[in-house]
Amino acid sequence: MLRRLMILLFLSLTWLVQVQAQRLPTKEPHAYKKVLLLMGTRFELAAVSRDEQKAWEAIEAGINETMRIEALISEWQPTSQTSEINRNAGIKPVVVDQELYDLISRSNRISAMTGGAFDISFASIDKVWRFDGSMKTLPAPEQVAASVAKINYKNIILNPEHHSVFLKELGMKIGFGAIGKGYAANRARDIMREMGIEGGVVNAAGDLVTWGRQADGSSWYVGIADPEEKDKVFSWLTADNTAVVTSGNYEKYAEIGGKRYSHIIDPRTGFPASGLKSVTIVCPNGELGDALATAVSVLGKDEGLYLINQLKGVECLLITDNNEVLTSESLHLHYYQSKKITAAPTATVD
Numbered sequence: 001m002l003r004r005l006m007i008l009l010f011l012s013l014t015w016l017v018q019v020q021a022q023r024l025p026t027k028e029p030h031a032y033k034k035v036l037l038l039m040g041t042r043f044e045l046a047a048v049s050r051d052e053q054k055a056w057e058a059i060e061a062g063i064n065e066t067m068r069i070e071a072l073i074s075e076w077q078p079t080s081q082t083s084e085i086n087r088n089a090g091i092k093p094v095v096v097d098q099e100l101y102d103l104i105s106r107s108n109r110i111s112a113m114t115g116g117a118f119d120i121s122f123a124s125i126d127k128v129w130r131f132d133g134s135m136k137t138l139p140a141p142e143q144v145a146a147s148v149a150k151i152n153y154k155n156i157i158l159n160p161e162h163h164s165v166f167l168k169e170l171g172m173k174i175g176f177g178a179i180g181k182g183y184a185a186n187r188a189r190d191i192m193r194e195m196g197i198e199g200g201v202v203n204a205a206g207d208l209v210t211w212g213r214q215a216d217g218s219s220w221y222v223g224i225a226d227p228e229e230k231d232k233v234f235s236w237l238t239a240d241n242t243a244v245v246t247s248g249n250y251e252k253y254a255e256i257g258g259k260r261y262s263h264i265i266d267p268r269t270g271f272p273a274s275g276l277k278s279v280t281i282v283c284p285n286g287e288l289g290d291a292l293a294t295a296v297s298v299l300g301k302d303e304g305l306y307l308i309n310q311l312k313g314v315e316c317l318l319i320t321d322n323n324e325v326l327t328s329e330s331l332h333l334h335y336y337q338s339k340k341i342t343a344a345p346t347a348t349v350d
């Protein structure tokens with residue numbers, strides 16, 4: 001279902017962009033779009049412009065920026081600065097680029113804000129859980145307990161003078177799986193906007209940021225799938241100059257004994273978060289939205305809604321395992337659970 005939700009989110013934007021693409025030939029603004037694999041996932045970059053060459057150049061620049069960020073922050077690439085920090089856990093501080101230092105320091109602030117539900121040091125647990133389908137039995141509780149003891153963002157020691165990072169404990173590890181795509185989407189958007197692209201979308205597998213308007217001047221919309229009737233959009237979100245970020249257990253998970261275990265880890269227990277199928281955050285900042293989507297998945301519906309309702313300019317839409325749909329206090333949905341849906345554009349799902 002969640003896979004479908006994501007496809008629908010994606011398709012509804014694709015659909016809108018394609019509608020614009022048919023309006024040729026004209027000197028009017030036009031939407032250009034590229035879909036490709038970046039950061040191991042599906043990226044979509046769309047640029048609205050009157051100048052086709054400029055649009056493609058900007059899309060290329062957005063792609064290059066994302067690749068540059070990946071090389072810096074990936075915990076999988078042994079040459080990255082993140083890998084160097086991890087290799088030196090419990091040994092010594094590592095001096096890193098200001099950019100990575102700042103990303104880690106923002107991550108730690110989000111950890112503090114979410115009571116540790118979001119924590120980049122969750123990554124020490126990746127020796128315990130595998131979410132590639134290869135895991136057939138639950139890990140031993142002692143093994144989980146040993147790894148969970150290494151998770152604590154307060155043990156990520158930052159030295160602003162040297163911009164160095166030190167993981168205090170041997171066996172600690174950091175990873176940006178829950179914030180990197182949002183950061184990259186923000187940066188790709190900034191680069192494209194600075195190049196004079198008046199409107200566009202960067203969609204990093206459901207971590208989506210928009211700016212400006214569609215080619216015909218209308219708003220960007222994101223369709224939310226009906227959890228009961230999966231092929232139907234049950235509501236639309238206006239998505240102008242904002243990020244719409246969805247976290248869920250649709251892609252990476254382990255299925256053990258008929259139960260699905262999400263790739264989002266609760267740092268308090270070392271076990272996968274449960275209770276929410278999908279969390280969508282709407283806020284101006286893709287990076288913050290990405291991290292909060294993960295945090296709310298960990299916190300669950302009550303604590304998660306409480307947190308989001310405290311944060312000005314941040315809204316959310318949650319779908320529980322029982323298909324209950326919950327929203328934060330000020331989320332504005334169009335056609336929300338109404339019959340008017342038939343009048344809205346619909347997208348088909350494979």
Ligand code: ADP
Pocket residue numbers: 117118119120122175176177178179206207246247248251252263264265266267290291293294297298
């Ligand atoms: P998605 O990748 O589906 O967009 P998320 O943004 O929630 O979902 O990111 C999930 C990824 O974040 C996991 O695959 C893992 O790399 C990392 N992660 C898992 N649990 C946590 C956590 N509690 N805090 C920070 N990062 C996490």
Ligand code: MG
Pocket residue numbers: 177178179247289290291292293294
């Ligand atoms: Mg996230």
